[in-house]
Each structure stands twice: as structure tokens, then as C-alpha cells.
Ligand SMILES: CC(=O)N[C@H]1[C@@H](OP(=O)(O)OP(=O)(O)OC[C@H]2O[C@@H](n3ccc(=O)[nH]c3=O)[C@H](O)[C@@H]2O)O[C@H](CO)[C@@H](O)[C@@H]1O[C@H](C)C(=O)N[C@@H](C)C(=O)N[C@H](CCC(=O)O)C(=O)O
Ligand SMILES: Nc1ncnc2c1ncn2[C@@H]1O[C@H](COP(=O)(O)OP(=O)(O)OP(=O)(O)O)[C@@H](O)[C@H]1O
């Protein structure tokens with residue numbers, strides 16, 4: 286696409302009449318620049334992208350989008366906010382891909398990855414080609430690609446959507462993180478259905494207050510569109526049991542569909558029965574009732590299922606078809622995943638890394654544990670510090686023996702993170718084993734028939750981030766090794 290054509294999408298914001306090279310790609314990382322790229326300089330949290338503009342030109346960039354004039358031998362277009370402009374340009378460059386498929390966005394503190402996989406299963410069973418963008422990967426039809434962020438930057442995102450169009454994807458399902466909403470990574474995404482799971486504490490390092498965190502989440506609903514286009518209705522699917530839903534209803538002009546267990550809602554679950562084998566409940570929708578038998582565990586899973594079924598109903602999927610699809614789901618990788626190597630007690634690897642998710646998982650385990658509950662848990666470095674004492678407290682409240690350990694200390698001192706956790710549980714019974722491998726081995730060595738071990742926080746992750754190192758580490762592998770060595 287020619288530079289002038291591309292810039293025309295910035296409308297009145299930019300008047301540029303200089304050279305008009307062909308733009309072959311848009312990049313915001315100089316290391317990815319190719320011949321003909323437009324390099325966008327972003328002022329980041331750690332470095333200033335403007336500093337890489339010269340290197341981008343050396344790598345072949347034929348134009349630069351910047352927030353200040355730069356002395357370079359290629360056109361430099363100056364705009365007030367490059368991040369915003371980048372989203373507009375990315376959407377245009379890739380041919381407005383999200384206007385050509387059904388797009389479902391899921392936001393909330395917990396349950397996004399799980400709900401997105403439930404929806405992937407439902408739409409896949411409808412013979413649709415699906416796309417998925419989230420914490421674990423980006424998946425386009427049957428191809429899986431690694432991702433760095435739960436919600437990637439606007440260029441990576443629009444490129445993925447473009448690839449989805451080429452792969453004839455009918456429905457794309459994506460996790461929308463609060464960071465992405467706050468940083469405008471999803472500007473230009475034309476959502477059809479926006480889903481809210483829940484709002485509890487996390488990421489206060491970034492958002493500072495729960496009110497700001499909620500405001501960031503509300504953007505998904507306020508950005509849903511303010512028009513009523515007959516062949517493209519928009520839906521906000523909201524958890525009626527979560528207080529924040531009221532604010533999101535106010536924020537959106539879209540049709541609101543609610544789900545819940547405790548409060549009145551359009552789609553309701555009642556008579557929930559949790560056992561070691563799974564979870565059963567009665568789904569009530571439009572005066573009809575269905576008994577649903579899940580292989581997934583816990584009340585929190587019922588919420589995810591209600592969210593997925595409600596979104597599928599908005600997309601016109603038959604209720605019974607959705608239920609059948611969901612009943613077949615055995616689980617999502619690293620979410621309440623059972624590790625079995627012939628031991629006499631269940632070992633569960635789970636991605637709980639917030640106070641609320643940890644509490645939910647441990648409460649669910651309490652429903653079937655006959656004797657002791659061990660929980661191996663840590664808190665991430667360079668992340669919300671205020672959740673550390675809270676997670677420790679919850680571990681002590683709901684487990685018999687909490688073992689505090691490391692979970693991606695990143696640039697922080699692991700011992701300090703553990704001290705921050707311990708500050709929440711002075712005088713209570715717990716053990717500290719900084720090395721995660723040893724912590725898992727210890728729990729396994731102590732457990733007996735009737736006990737349950739929960740290894741929380743890393744789920745599907747296959748690494749431990751220590752300083753700048755990315756070390757291979759997989760809770761499931763470590764648990765298996767420990768069981769076999771017992
Ligand atoms: C706080 C935050 O969100 N940071 C994101 C942000 O990084 P940043 O602002 O620090 O960027 P930077 O490193 O300063 O670089 C500035 C610019 O210079 C460019 N650059 C940089 C270095 C270089 O050598 N060359 C170069 O061109 C960069 O590409 C960038 O355009 O922009 C980067 C590129 O888009 C993101 O990868 C990065 O996410 C980091 C890795 C991160 O940890 N983010 C977390 C907090 C996050 O976003 N998490 C949510 C999920 C939360 C959840 O699931 O609940 C997510 O959506 O992943
Ligand atoms: N609806 C829910 N409510 C509360 N906790 C949940 C819910 N669903 C899942 N969890 C818990 O949260 C953990 C993470 O779930 P999931 O990966 O689906 O959430 P996520 O929102 O994608 O998280 P992330 O923000 O890290 O990507 C699960 O392992 C489980 O412990």
C-alpha cells in the first residue's frame with residue numbers, strides 16, 4: 286500500500302505531501318523491520334522507540350511515524366500519539382479484517398482463557414472455522430502461534446485477524462486484557478459480542494486502583510458501538526453476580542445479556558452439585574431448563590460455562606448444541622489439570638495467580654478432599670505486590686499445609702517476594718521452600734491417600750522467569766517426576 290493511501294486513514298489529523306513509497310509492513314520493533322516497512326516509534330515503559338528509528342532505517346524502513354521530528358533520510362510523519370495512529374493504520378493496512386468476521390472479546394480478571402476455549406469448542410462443533418487469541422497462543426484454524434502478551438499490540442493483532450480472513454475463519458474469539466484496553470491495543474477491533482467474566486484484585490501495579498482497573502475493563506463495552514445495524518447486532522454478555530456489571534451496562538449501547546447464579550439474569554444456573562468427577566447444574570433460559578453435566582470442576586467453572594453459552598446464544602447457536610459441546614470438554618490445559626502417575630492422591634495443576642482464583646480453586650478442592658490439602662503457591666515478580674499477602678492468607682485459610690515458593694520472580698529477589706507473602710500470615714502454619722522444584726517434591730513426599738495437592742500459579746506455563754533467564758519449568762512434569770521418585 287502506498288504511504289499516502291495509508292496516511293489518508295488518519296483523515297484530518299495528518300497532512301503529508303512528501304515522498305510516497307510503497308509500504309510493505311507496519312512494525313513497532315526495529316528488529317522486525319524489513320525492506321519497505323513503516324516503523325512506528327512508541328514511547329514505552331522501558332525504552333523510547335524513537336531511539337530505534339535510525340536502526341529501523343538501516344534495516345530497510347521506508348518511512349517513520351513518530352511523535353517528534355527526526356533527522357532521517359526517509360519520510361518522517363509526526364503525529365501526537367503514535368500508539369493511537371498505529372492502531373488506525375494497522376486496521377487499514379490489513380483491510381479492516383474484524384469487519385469481515387464474527388469477533389468475540391472476553392475480558393475479566395479470571396476465566397478469560399477458559400471461556401475462550403469453551404467458545405472455540407462450541408463454534409468448532411458448528412462446523413465453523415475458528416480463530417483464538419489469548420494467553421496460551423494464537424490459533425488460526427489448526428495452526429498455533431506463540432504469543433508474548435495475552436492481547437498483542439495492535440499491529441500483531443490486526444495481522445493475526447488478516448491471517449484469519451485468509452484462512453476463512455468465521456468466528457474469532459479473543460481474550461482482552463485490561464492492559465490492552467488501557468493501552469489501546471484493541472482500537473479498531475469491531476467486536477460483535479463482548480463478554481465480562483468477573484472483576485477482582487489483580488494488576489494494581491499497573492492500574493493503581495480497582496476503580497481504574499474497572500474503567501479499563503469497561504472500555505470493551507463502551508467501545509462496542511453506538512449504532513443498531515440490523516445485520517450486525519452487538520451484544521454485551523455480563524456476569525450479573527459481579528457488581529461491576531451495573532457500570533458496564535451503563536457504558537454500553539449494545540443489547541445486554543446477563544448470566545448468573547445468585548442474582549436474576551437471562552441465563553441462570555441453579556442446583557449446582559460438585560463432586561470429584563465434575564460439576565452438574567440446571568441451566569435456566571427463557572423458561573426452559575436443562576440439566577448440564579460438566580467434566581470441569583467448581584462453581585467458578587459454572588460461571589465460565591454460563592458466559593460461553595450466553596455468548597453462543599447471542600451468535601444464534603442452538604442451546605442444546607452448546608450444552609452438548611461443553612459437556613464434552615475435558616478441561617483446558619493448566620486449568621484444574623490433574624496430574625496422574627499412579628499416585629494415591631489427586632495432584633492438580635492450576636493457573637490461579639490472583640486472590641480470588643486461588644480461593645475458588647481451594648474451595649472447590651475442599652468439596653471433595655477427604656484429608657489434608659497441600660497448596661504450592663508463589664507470586665510473580667514485577668507484578669501487583671499487594672496481592673502477595675492476600676494470596677498467602679487465602680492459602681492458609683483454605684489449605685492444611687501451604688508451601689510458599691517462587692513463581693516467575695523476574696527482576697525481583699525471590700526471597701523478598703516470599704517475605705511479602707509471609708507478611709500476610711504471621712504466626713500461621715506454612716512452609717517456605719524457595720526452589721519451586723523442591724517445593725513440589727516436598728508436597729508430593731508428604732501427601733497420602735485422601736489428601737489433595739494443588740500446585741497453583743503457573744498452569745500451562747513451561748518456563749520459570751528468573752532475572753533475564755527463561756528456564757524450562759513445567760509444574761506437570763515436576764509433579765510427575767516427584768511422584769515417580771516417591
Ligand atoms: C506494561 C506493558 O504492557 N508493556 C508492554 C509494552 O512494553 P513497553 O511499553 O515496556 O515497551 P518498551 O519495551 O519500552 O518498548 C517501546 C517500543 O520500543 C520498541 N523497541 C524496543 C526495544 C528494541 O530493541 N527495539 C524496539 O523497537 C518496542 O517494540 C516498543 O514499540 O509494549 C510491549 C510491546 O507491545 C509489550 O510486549 C509489553 O508487555 C510486557 C511484556 C508485559 O509484561 N505486559 C503485561 C503486563 C501485560 O500486558 N499483560 C497482559 C495480560 C494480563 C492478564 O492476562 O491478566 C497482556 O495482555 O499480556
Ligand atoms: N470464572 C472464574 N472465576 C474465578 N476464578 C476463575 C474463573 N475461571 C477460572 N478461574 C481461576 O483462574 C485461573 C485462570 O483462569 P483463566 O486462565 O481461564 O483466566 P484468565 O482470565 O485467562 O487469566 P489471565 O489473565 O492470566 O490470562 C484458573 O486456573 C482458575 O484457578
Ligand SMILES: N[C@H](CCC[C@H](N)C(=O)O)C(=O)O
Pocket residue numbers: 435638664665666668692693742743746
Ligand atoms: N497474565 C498474568 C499471568 C501471571 C502468571 C503468573 N505465573 C506470574 O508470572 O505472575 C500476568 O502477567 O500477570
Ligand SMILES: [Mg+2]
Pocket residue numbers: 397398399419420421435460
Ligand atoms: Mg488468559
